[in-house]
Amino acid sequence: MASTVPLIVRLLASSVSVANRAGKIIRDVMSKGELGIVEKGKDDLQTEADRSAQRCIIASLSAQFPKLNIIGEEDNPDTEDEIPSDWIVIDTDKDILTIQCPSNLQGVKEEDIVVWVDPLDGTSEYTQGFLEHVTVLIGIAVNEKPVAGVIHQPYYKTLIGGQKNIGRTIWGLQEVGVGGFTPAPPPDSLVITTTRSHSNPMVEKALQVMNANQILRVGGAGYKVLQLLEGVASIYVFASGGCKKWDTCAPEAVLSAAGGKLTDIFGNYYKYGPSESRPNKTGVLAAVNNDLHSYALSRIPEELKNTLSKK
Numbered sequence: 001m002a003s004t005v006p007l008i009v010r011l012l013a014s015s016v017s018v019a020n021r022a023g024k025i026i027r028d029v030m031s032k033g034e035l036g037i038v039e040k041g042k043d044d045l046q047t048e049a050d051r052s053a054q055r056c057i058i059a060s061l062s063a064q065f066p067k068l069n070i071i072g073e074e075d076n077p078d079t080e081d082e083i084p085s086d087w088i089v090i091d092t093d094k095d096i097l098t099i100q101c102p103s104n105l106q107g108v109k110e111e112d113i114v115v116w117v118d119p120l121d122g123t124s125e126y127t128q129g130f131l132e133h134v135t136v137l138i139g140i141a142v143n144e145k146p147v148a149g150v151i152h153q154p155y156y157k158t159l160i161g162g163q164k165n166i167g168r169t170i171w172g173l174q175e176v177g178v179g180g181f182t183p184a185p186p187p188d189s190l191v192i193t194t195t196r197s198h199s200n201p202m203v204e205k206a207l208q209v210m211n212a213n214q215i216l217r218v219g220g221a222g223y224k225v226l227q228l229l230e231g232v233a234s235i236y237v238f239a240s241g242g243c244k245k246w247d248t249c250a251p252e253a254v255l256s257a258a259g260g261k262l263t264d265i266f267g268n269y270y271k272y273g274p275s276e277s278r279p280n281k282t283g284v285l286a287a288v289n290n291d292l293h294s295y296a297l298s299r300i301p302e303e304l305k306n307t308l309s310k311k
């Protein structure tokens with residue numbers, strides 16, 4: 001039966017199951033307490049959770065979809081080691097398999113897809129105990145455009161019928177919408193969400209000009225986009241380089257499936273083809289609807305745009 005389901009839908013359904021498994025790996029590394037922190041660069045950490053979650057995601061997706069081009073954030077020096085068999089997930093989310101695939105995506109082949117994987121978004125926050133900010137991001141791009149994505153939050157807690165649950169998984173598919181939670185309208189006053197661990201004078205300048213009622217400083221691109229979708233914040237502004245394609249692919253896909261927009265601070269979309277450069281040099285500007293996005297775009301001073309484009 002599954003083979004009659006279009007590839008994009010099967011890949012999204014598998015990505016949801018794989019993201020859940022990666023989230024469990026992230027929780028297990030934290031409970032063991034040995035984070036194995038490596039400093040990749042300035043303000044740029046990697047932990048055992050980042051490494052292991054990425055190995056789980058890439059091994060699981062390539063076992064099922066061998067011709068996919070998968071680009072992950074982490075270089076894994078130890079990829080020769082055997083992967084624990086329970087990290088290879090071949091389950092798939094049955095509900096997602098029943099989705100009606102948009103007609104323009106029905107004929108997509110493995111070779112046409114680039115999957116951008118951020119095994120753990122919000123690593124700084126993970127190491128500092130801001131665990132709710134952590135997400136697992138799997139973004140699916142076709143013809144350079146994010147068309148589907150998964151944002152898994154391994155530490156999100158819910159109480160359902162007296163039973164404690166941990167973790168939730170939000171997904172989005174172009175023209176279909178989002179699943180895993182119910183989006184809420186934006187707040188009545190202007191609430192901006194931005195970085196808590198990668199600020200600089202340009203980032204602060206762009207925040208000042210927004211005339212916001214409140215500024216939330218939280219970690220991770222995935223978490224900030226969830227704040228937009230949950231009605232906690234109106235606009236996500238980050239006027240600096242630092243984010244990469246794996247940070248924004250899944251968030252952009254989920255946000256746009258819900259009617260929102262994620263671009264750079266010039267209002268241009270990033271491209272997600274296989275040979276695109278990894279860094280998002282011209283920042284991030286995102287909102288749940290076009291009006292809020294246009295408002296934010298109109299406030300960014302030309303001078304700031306010029307400075308950022310020369311970096």
Ligand SMILES: Nc1ncnc2c1ncn2[C@@H]1O[C@H](COP(=O)(O)O)[C@@H](O)[C@H]1OP(=O)(O)O
Pocket residue numbers: 042043044045073118120121122123124194195196197198199218219220221238241242243244247
């Ligand atoms: N200067 C930077 N160096 C490395 N990663 C960055 C930098 N700025 C942003 N990022 C990545 O983008 C995400 C969103 O940024 P921020 O939390 O600062 O708003 C970060 O969690 C981090 O992803 P990751 O944690 O996956 O390495």
Ligand SMILES: [Mg+2]
Pocket residue numbers: 044045046073123
């Ligand atoms: Mg990182």
Ligand SMILES: [Mg+2]
Pocket residue numbers: 118120121122220221246247
């Ligand atoms: Mg990231």
Ligand SMILES: [Mg+2]
Pocket residue numbers: 050073118119120121122123
């Ligand atoms: Mg990461």
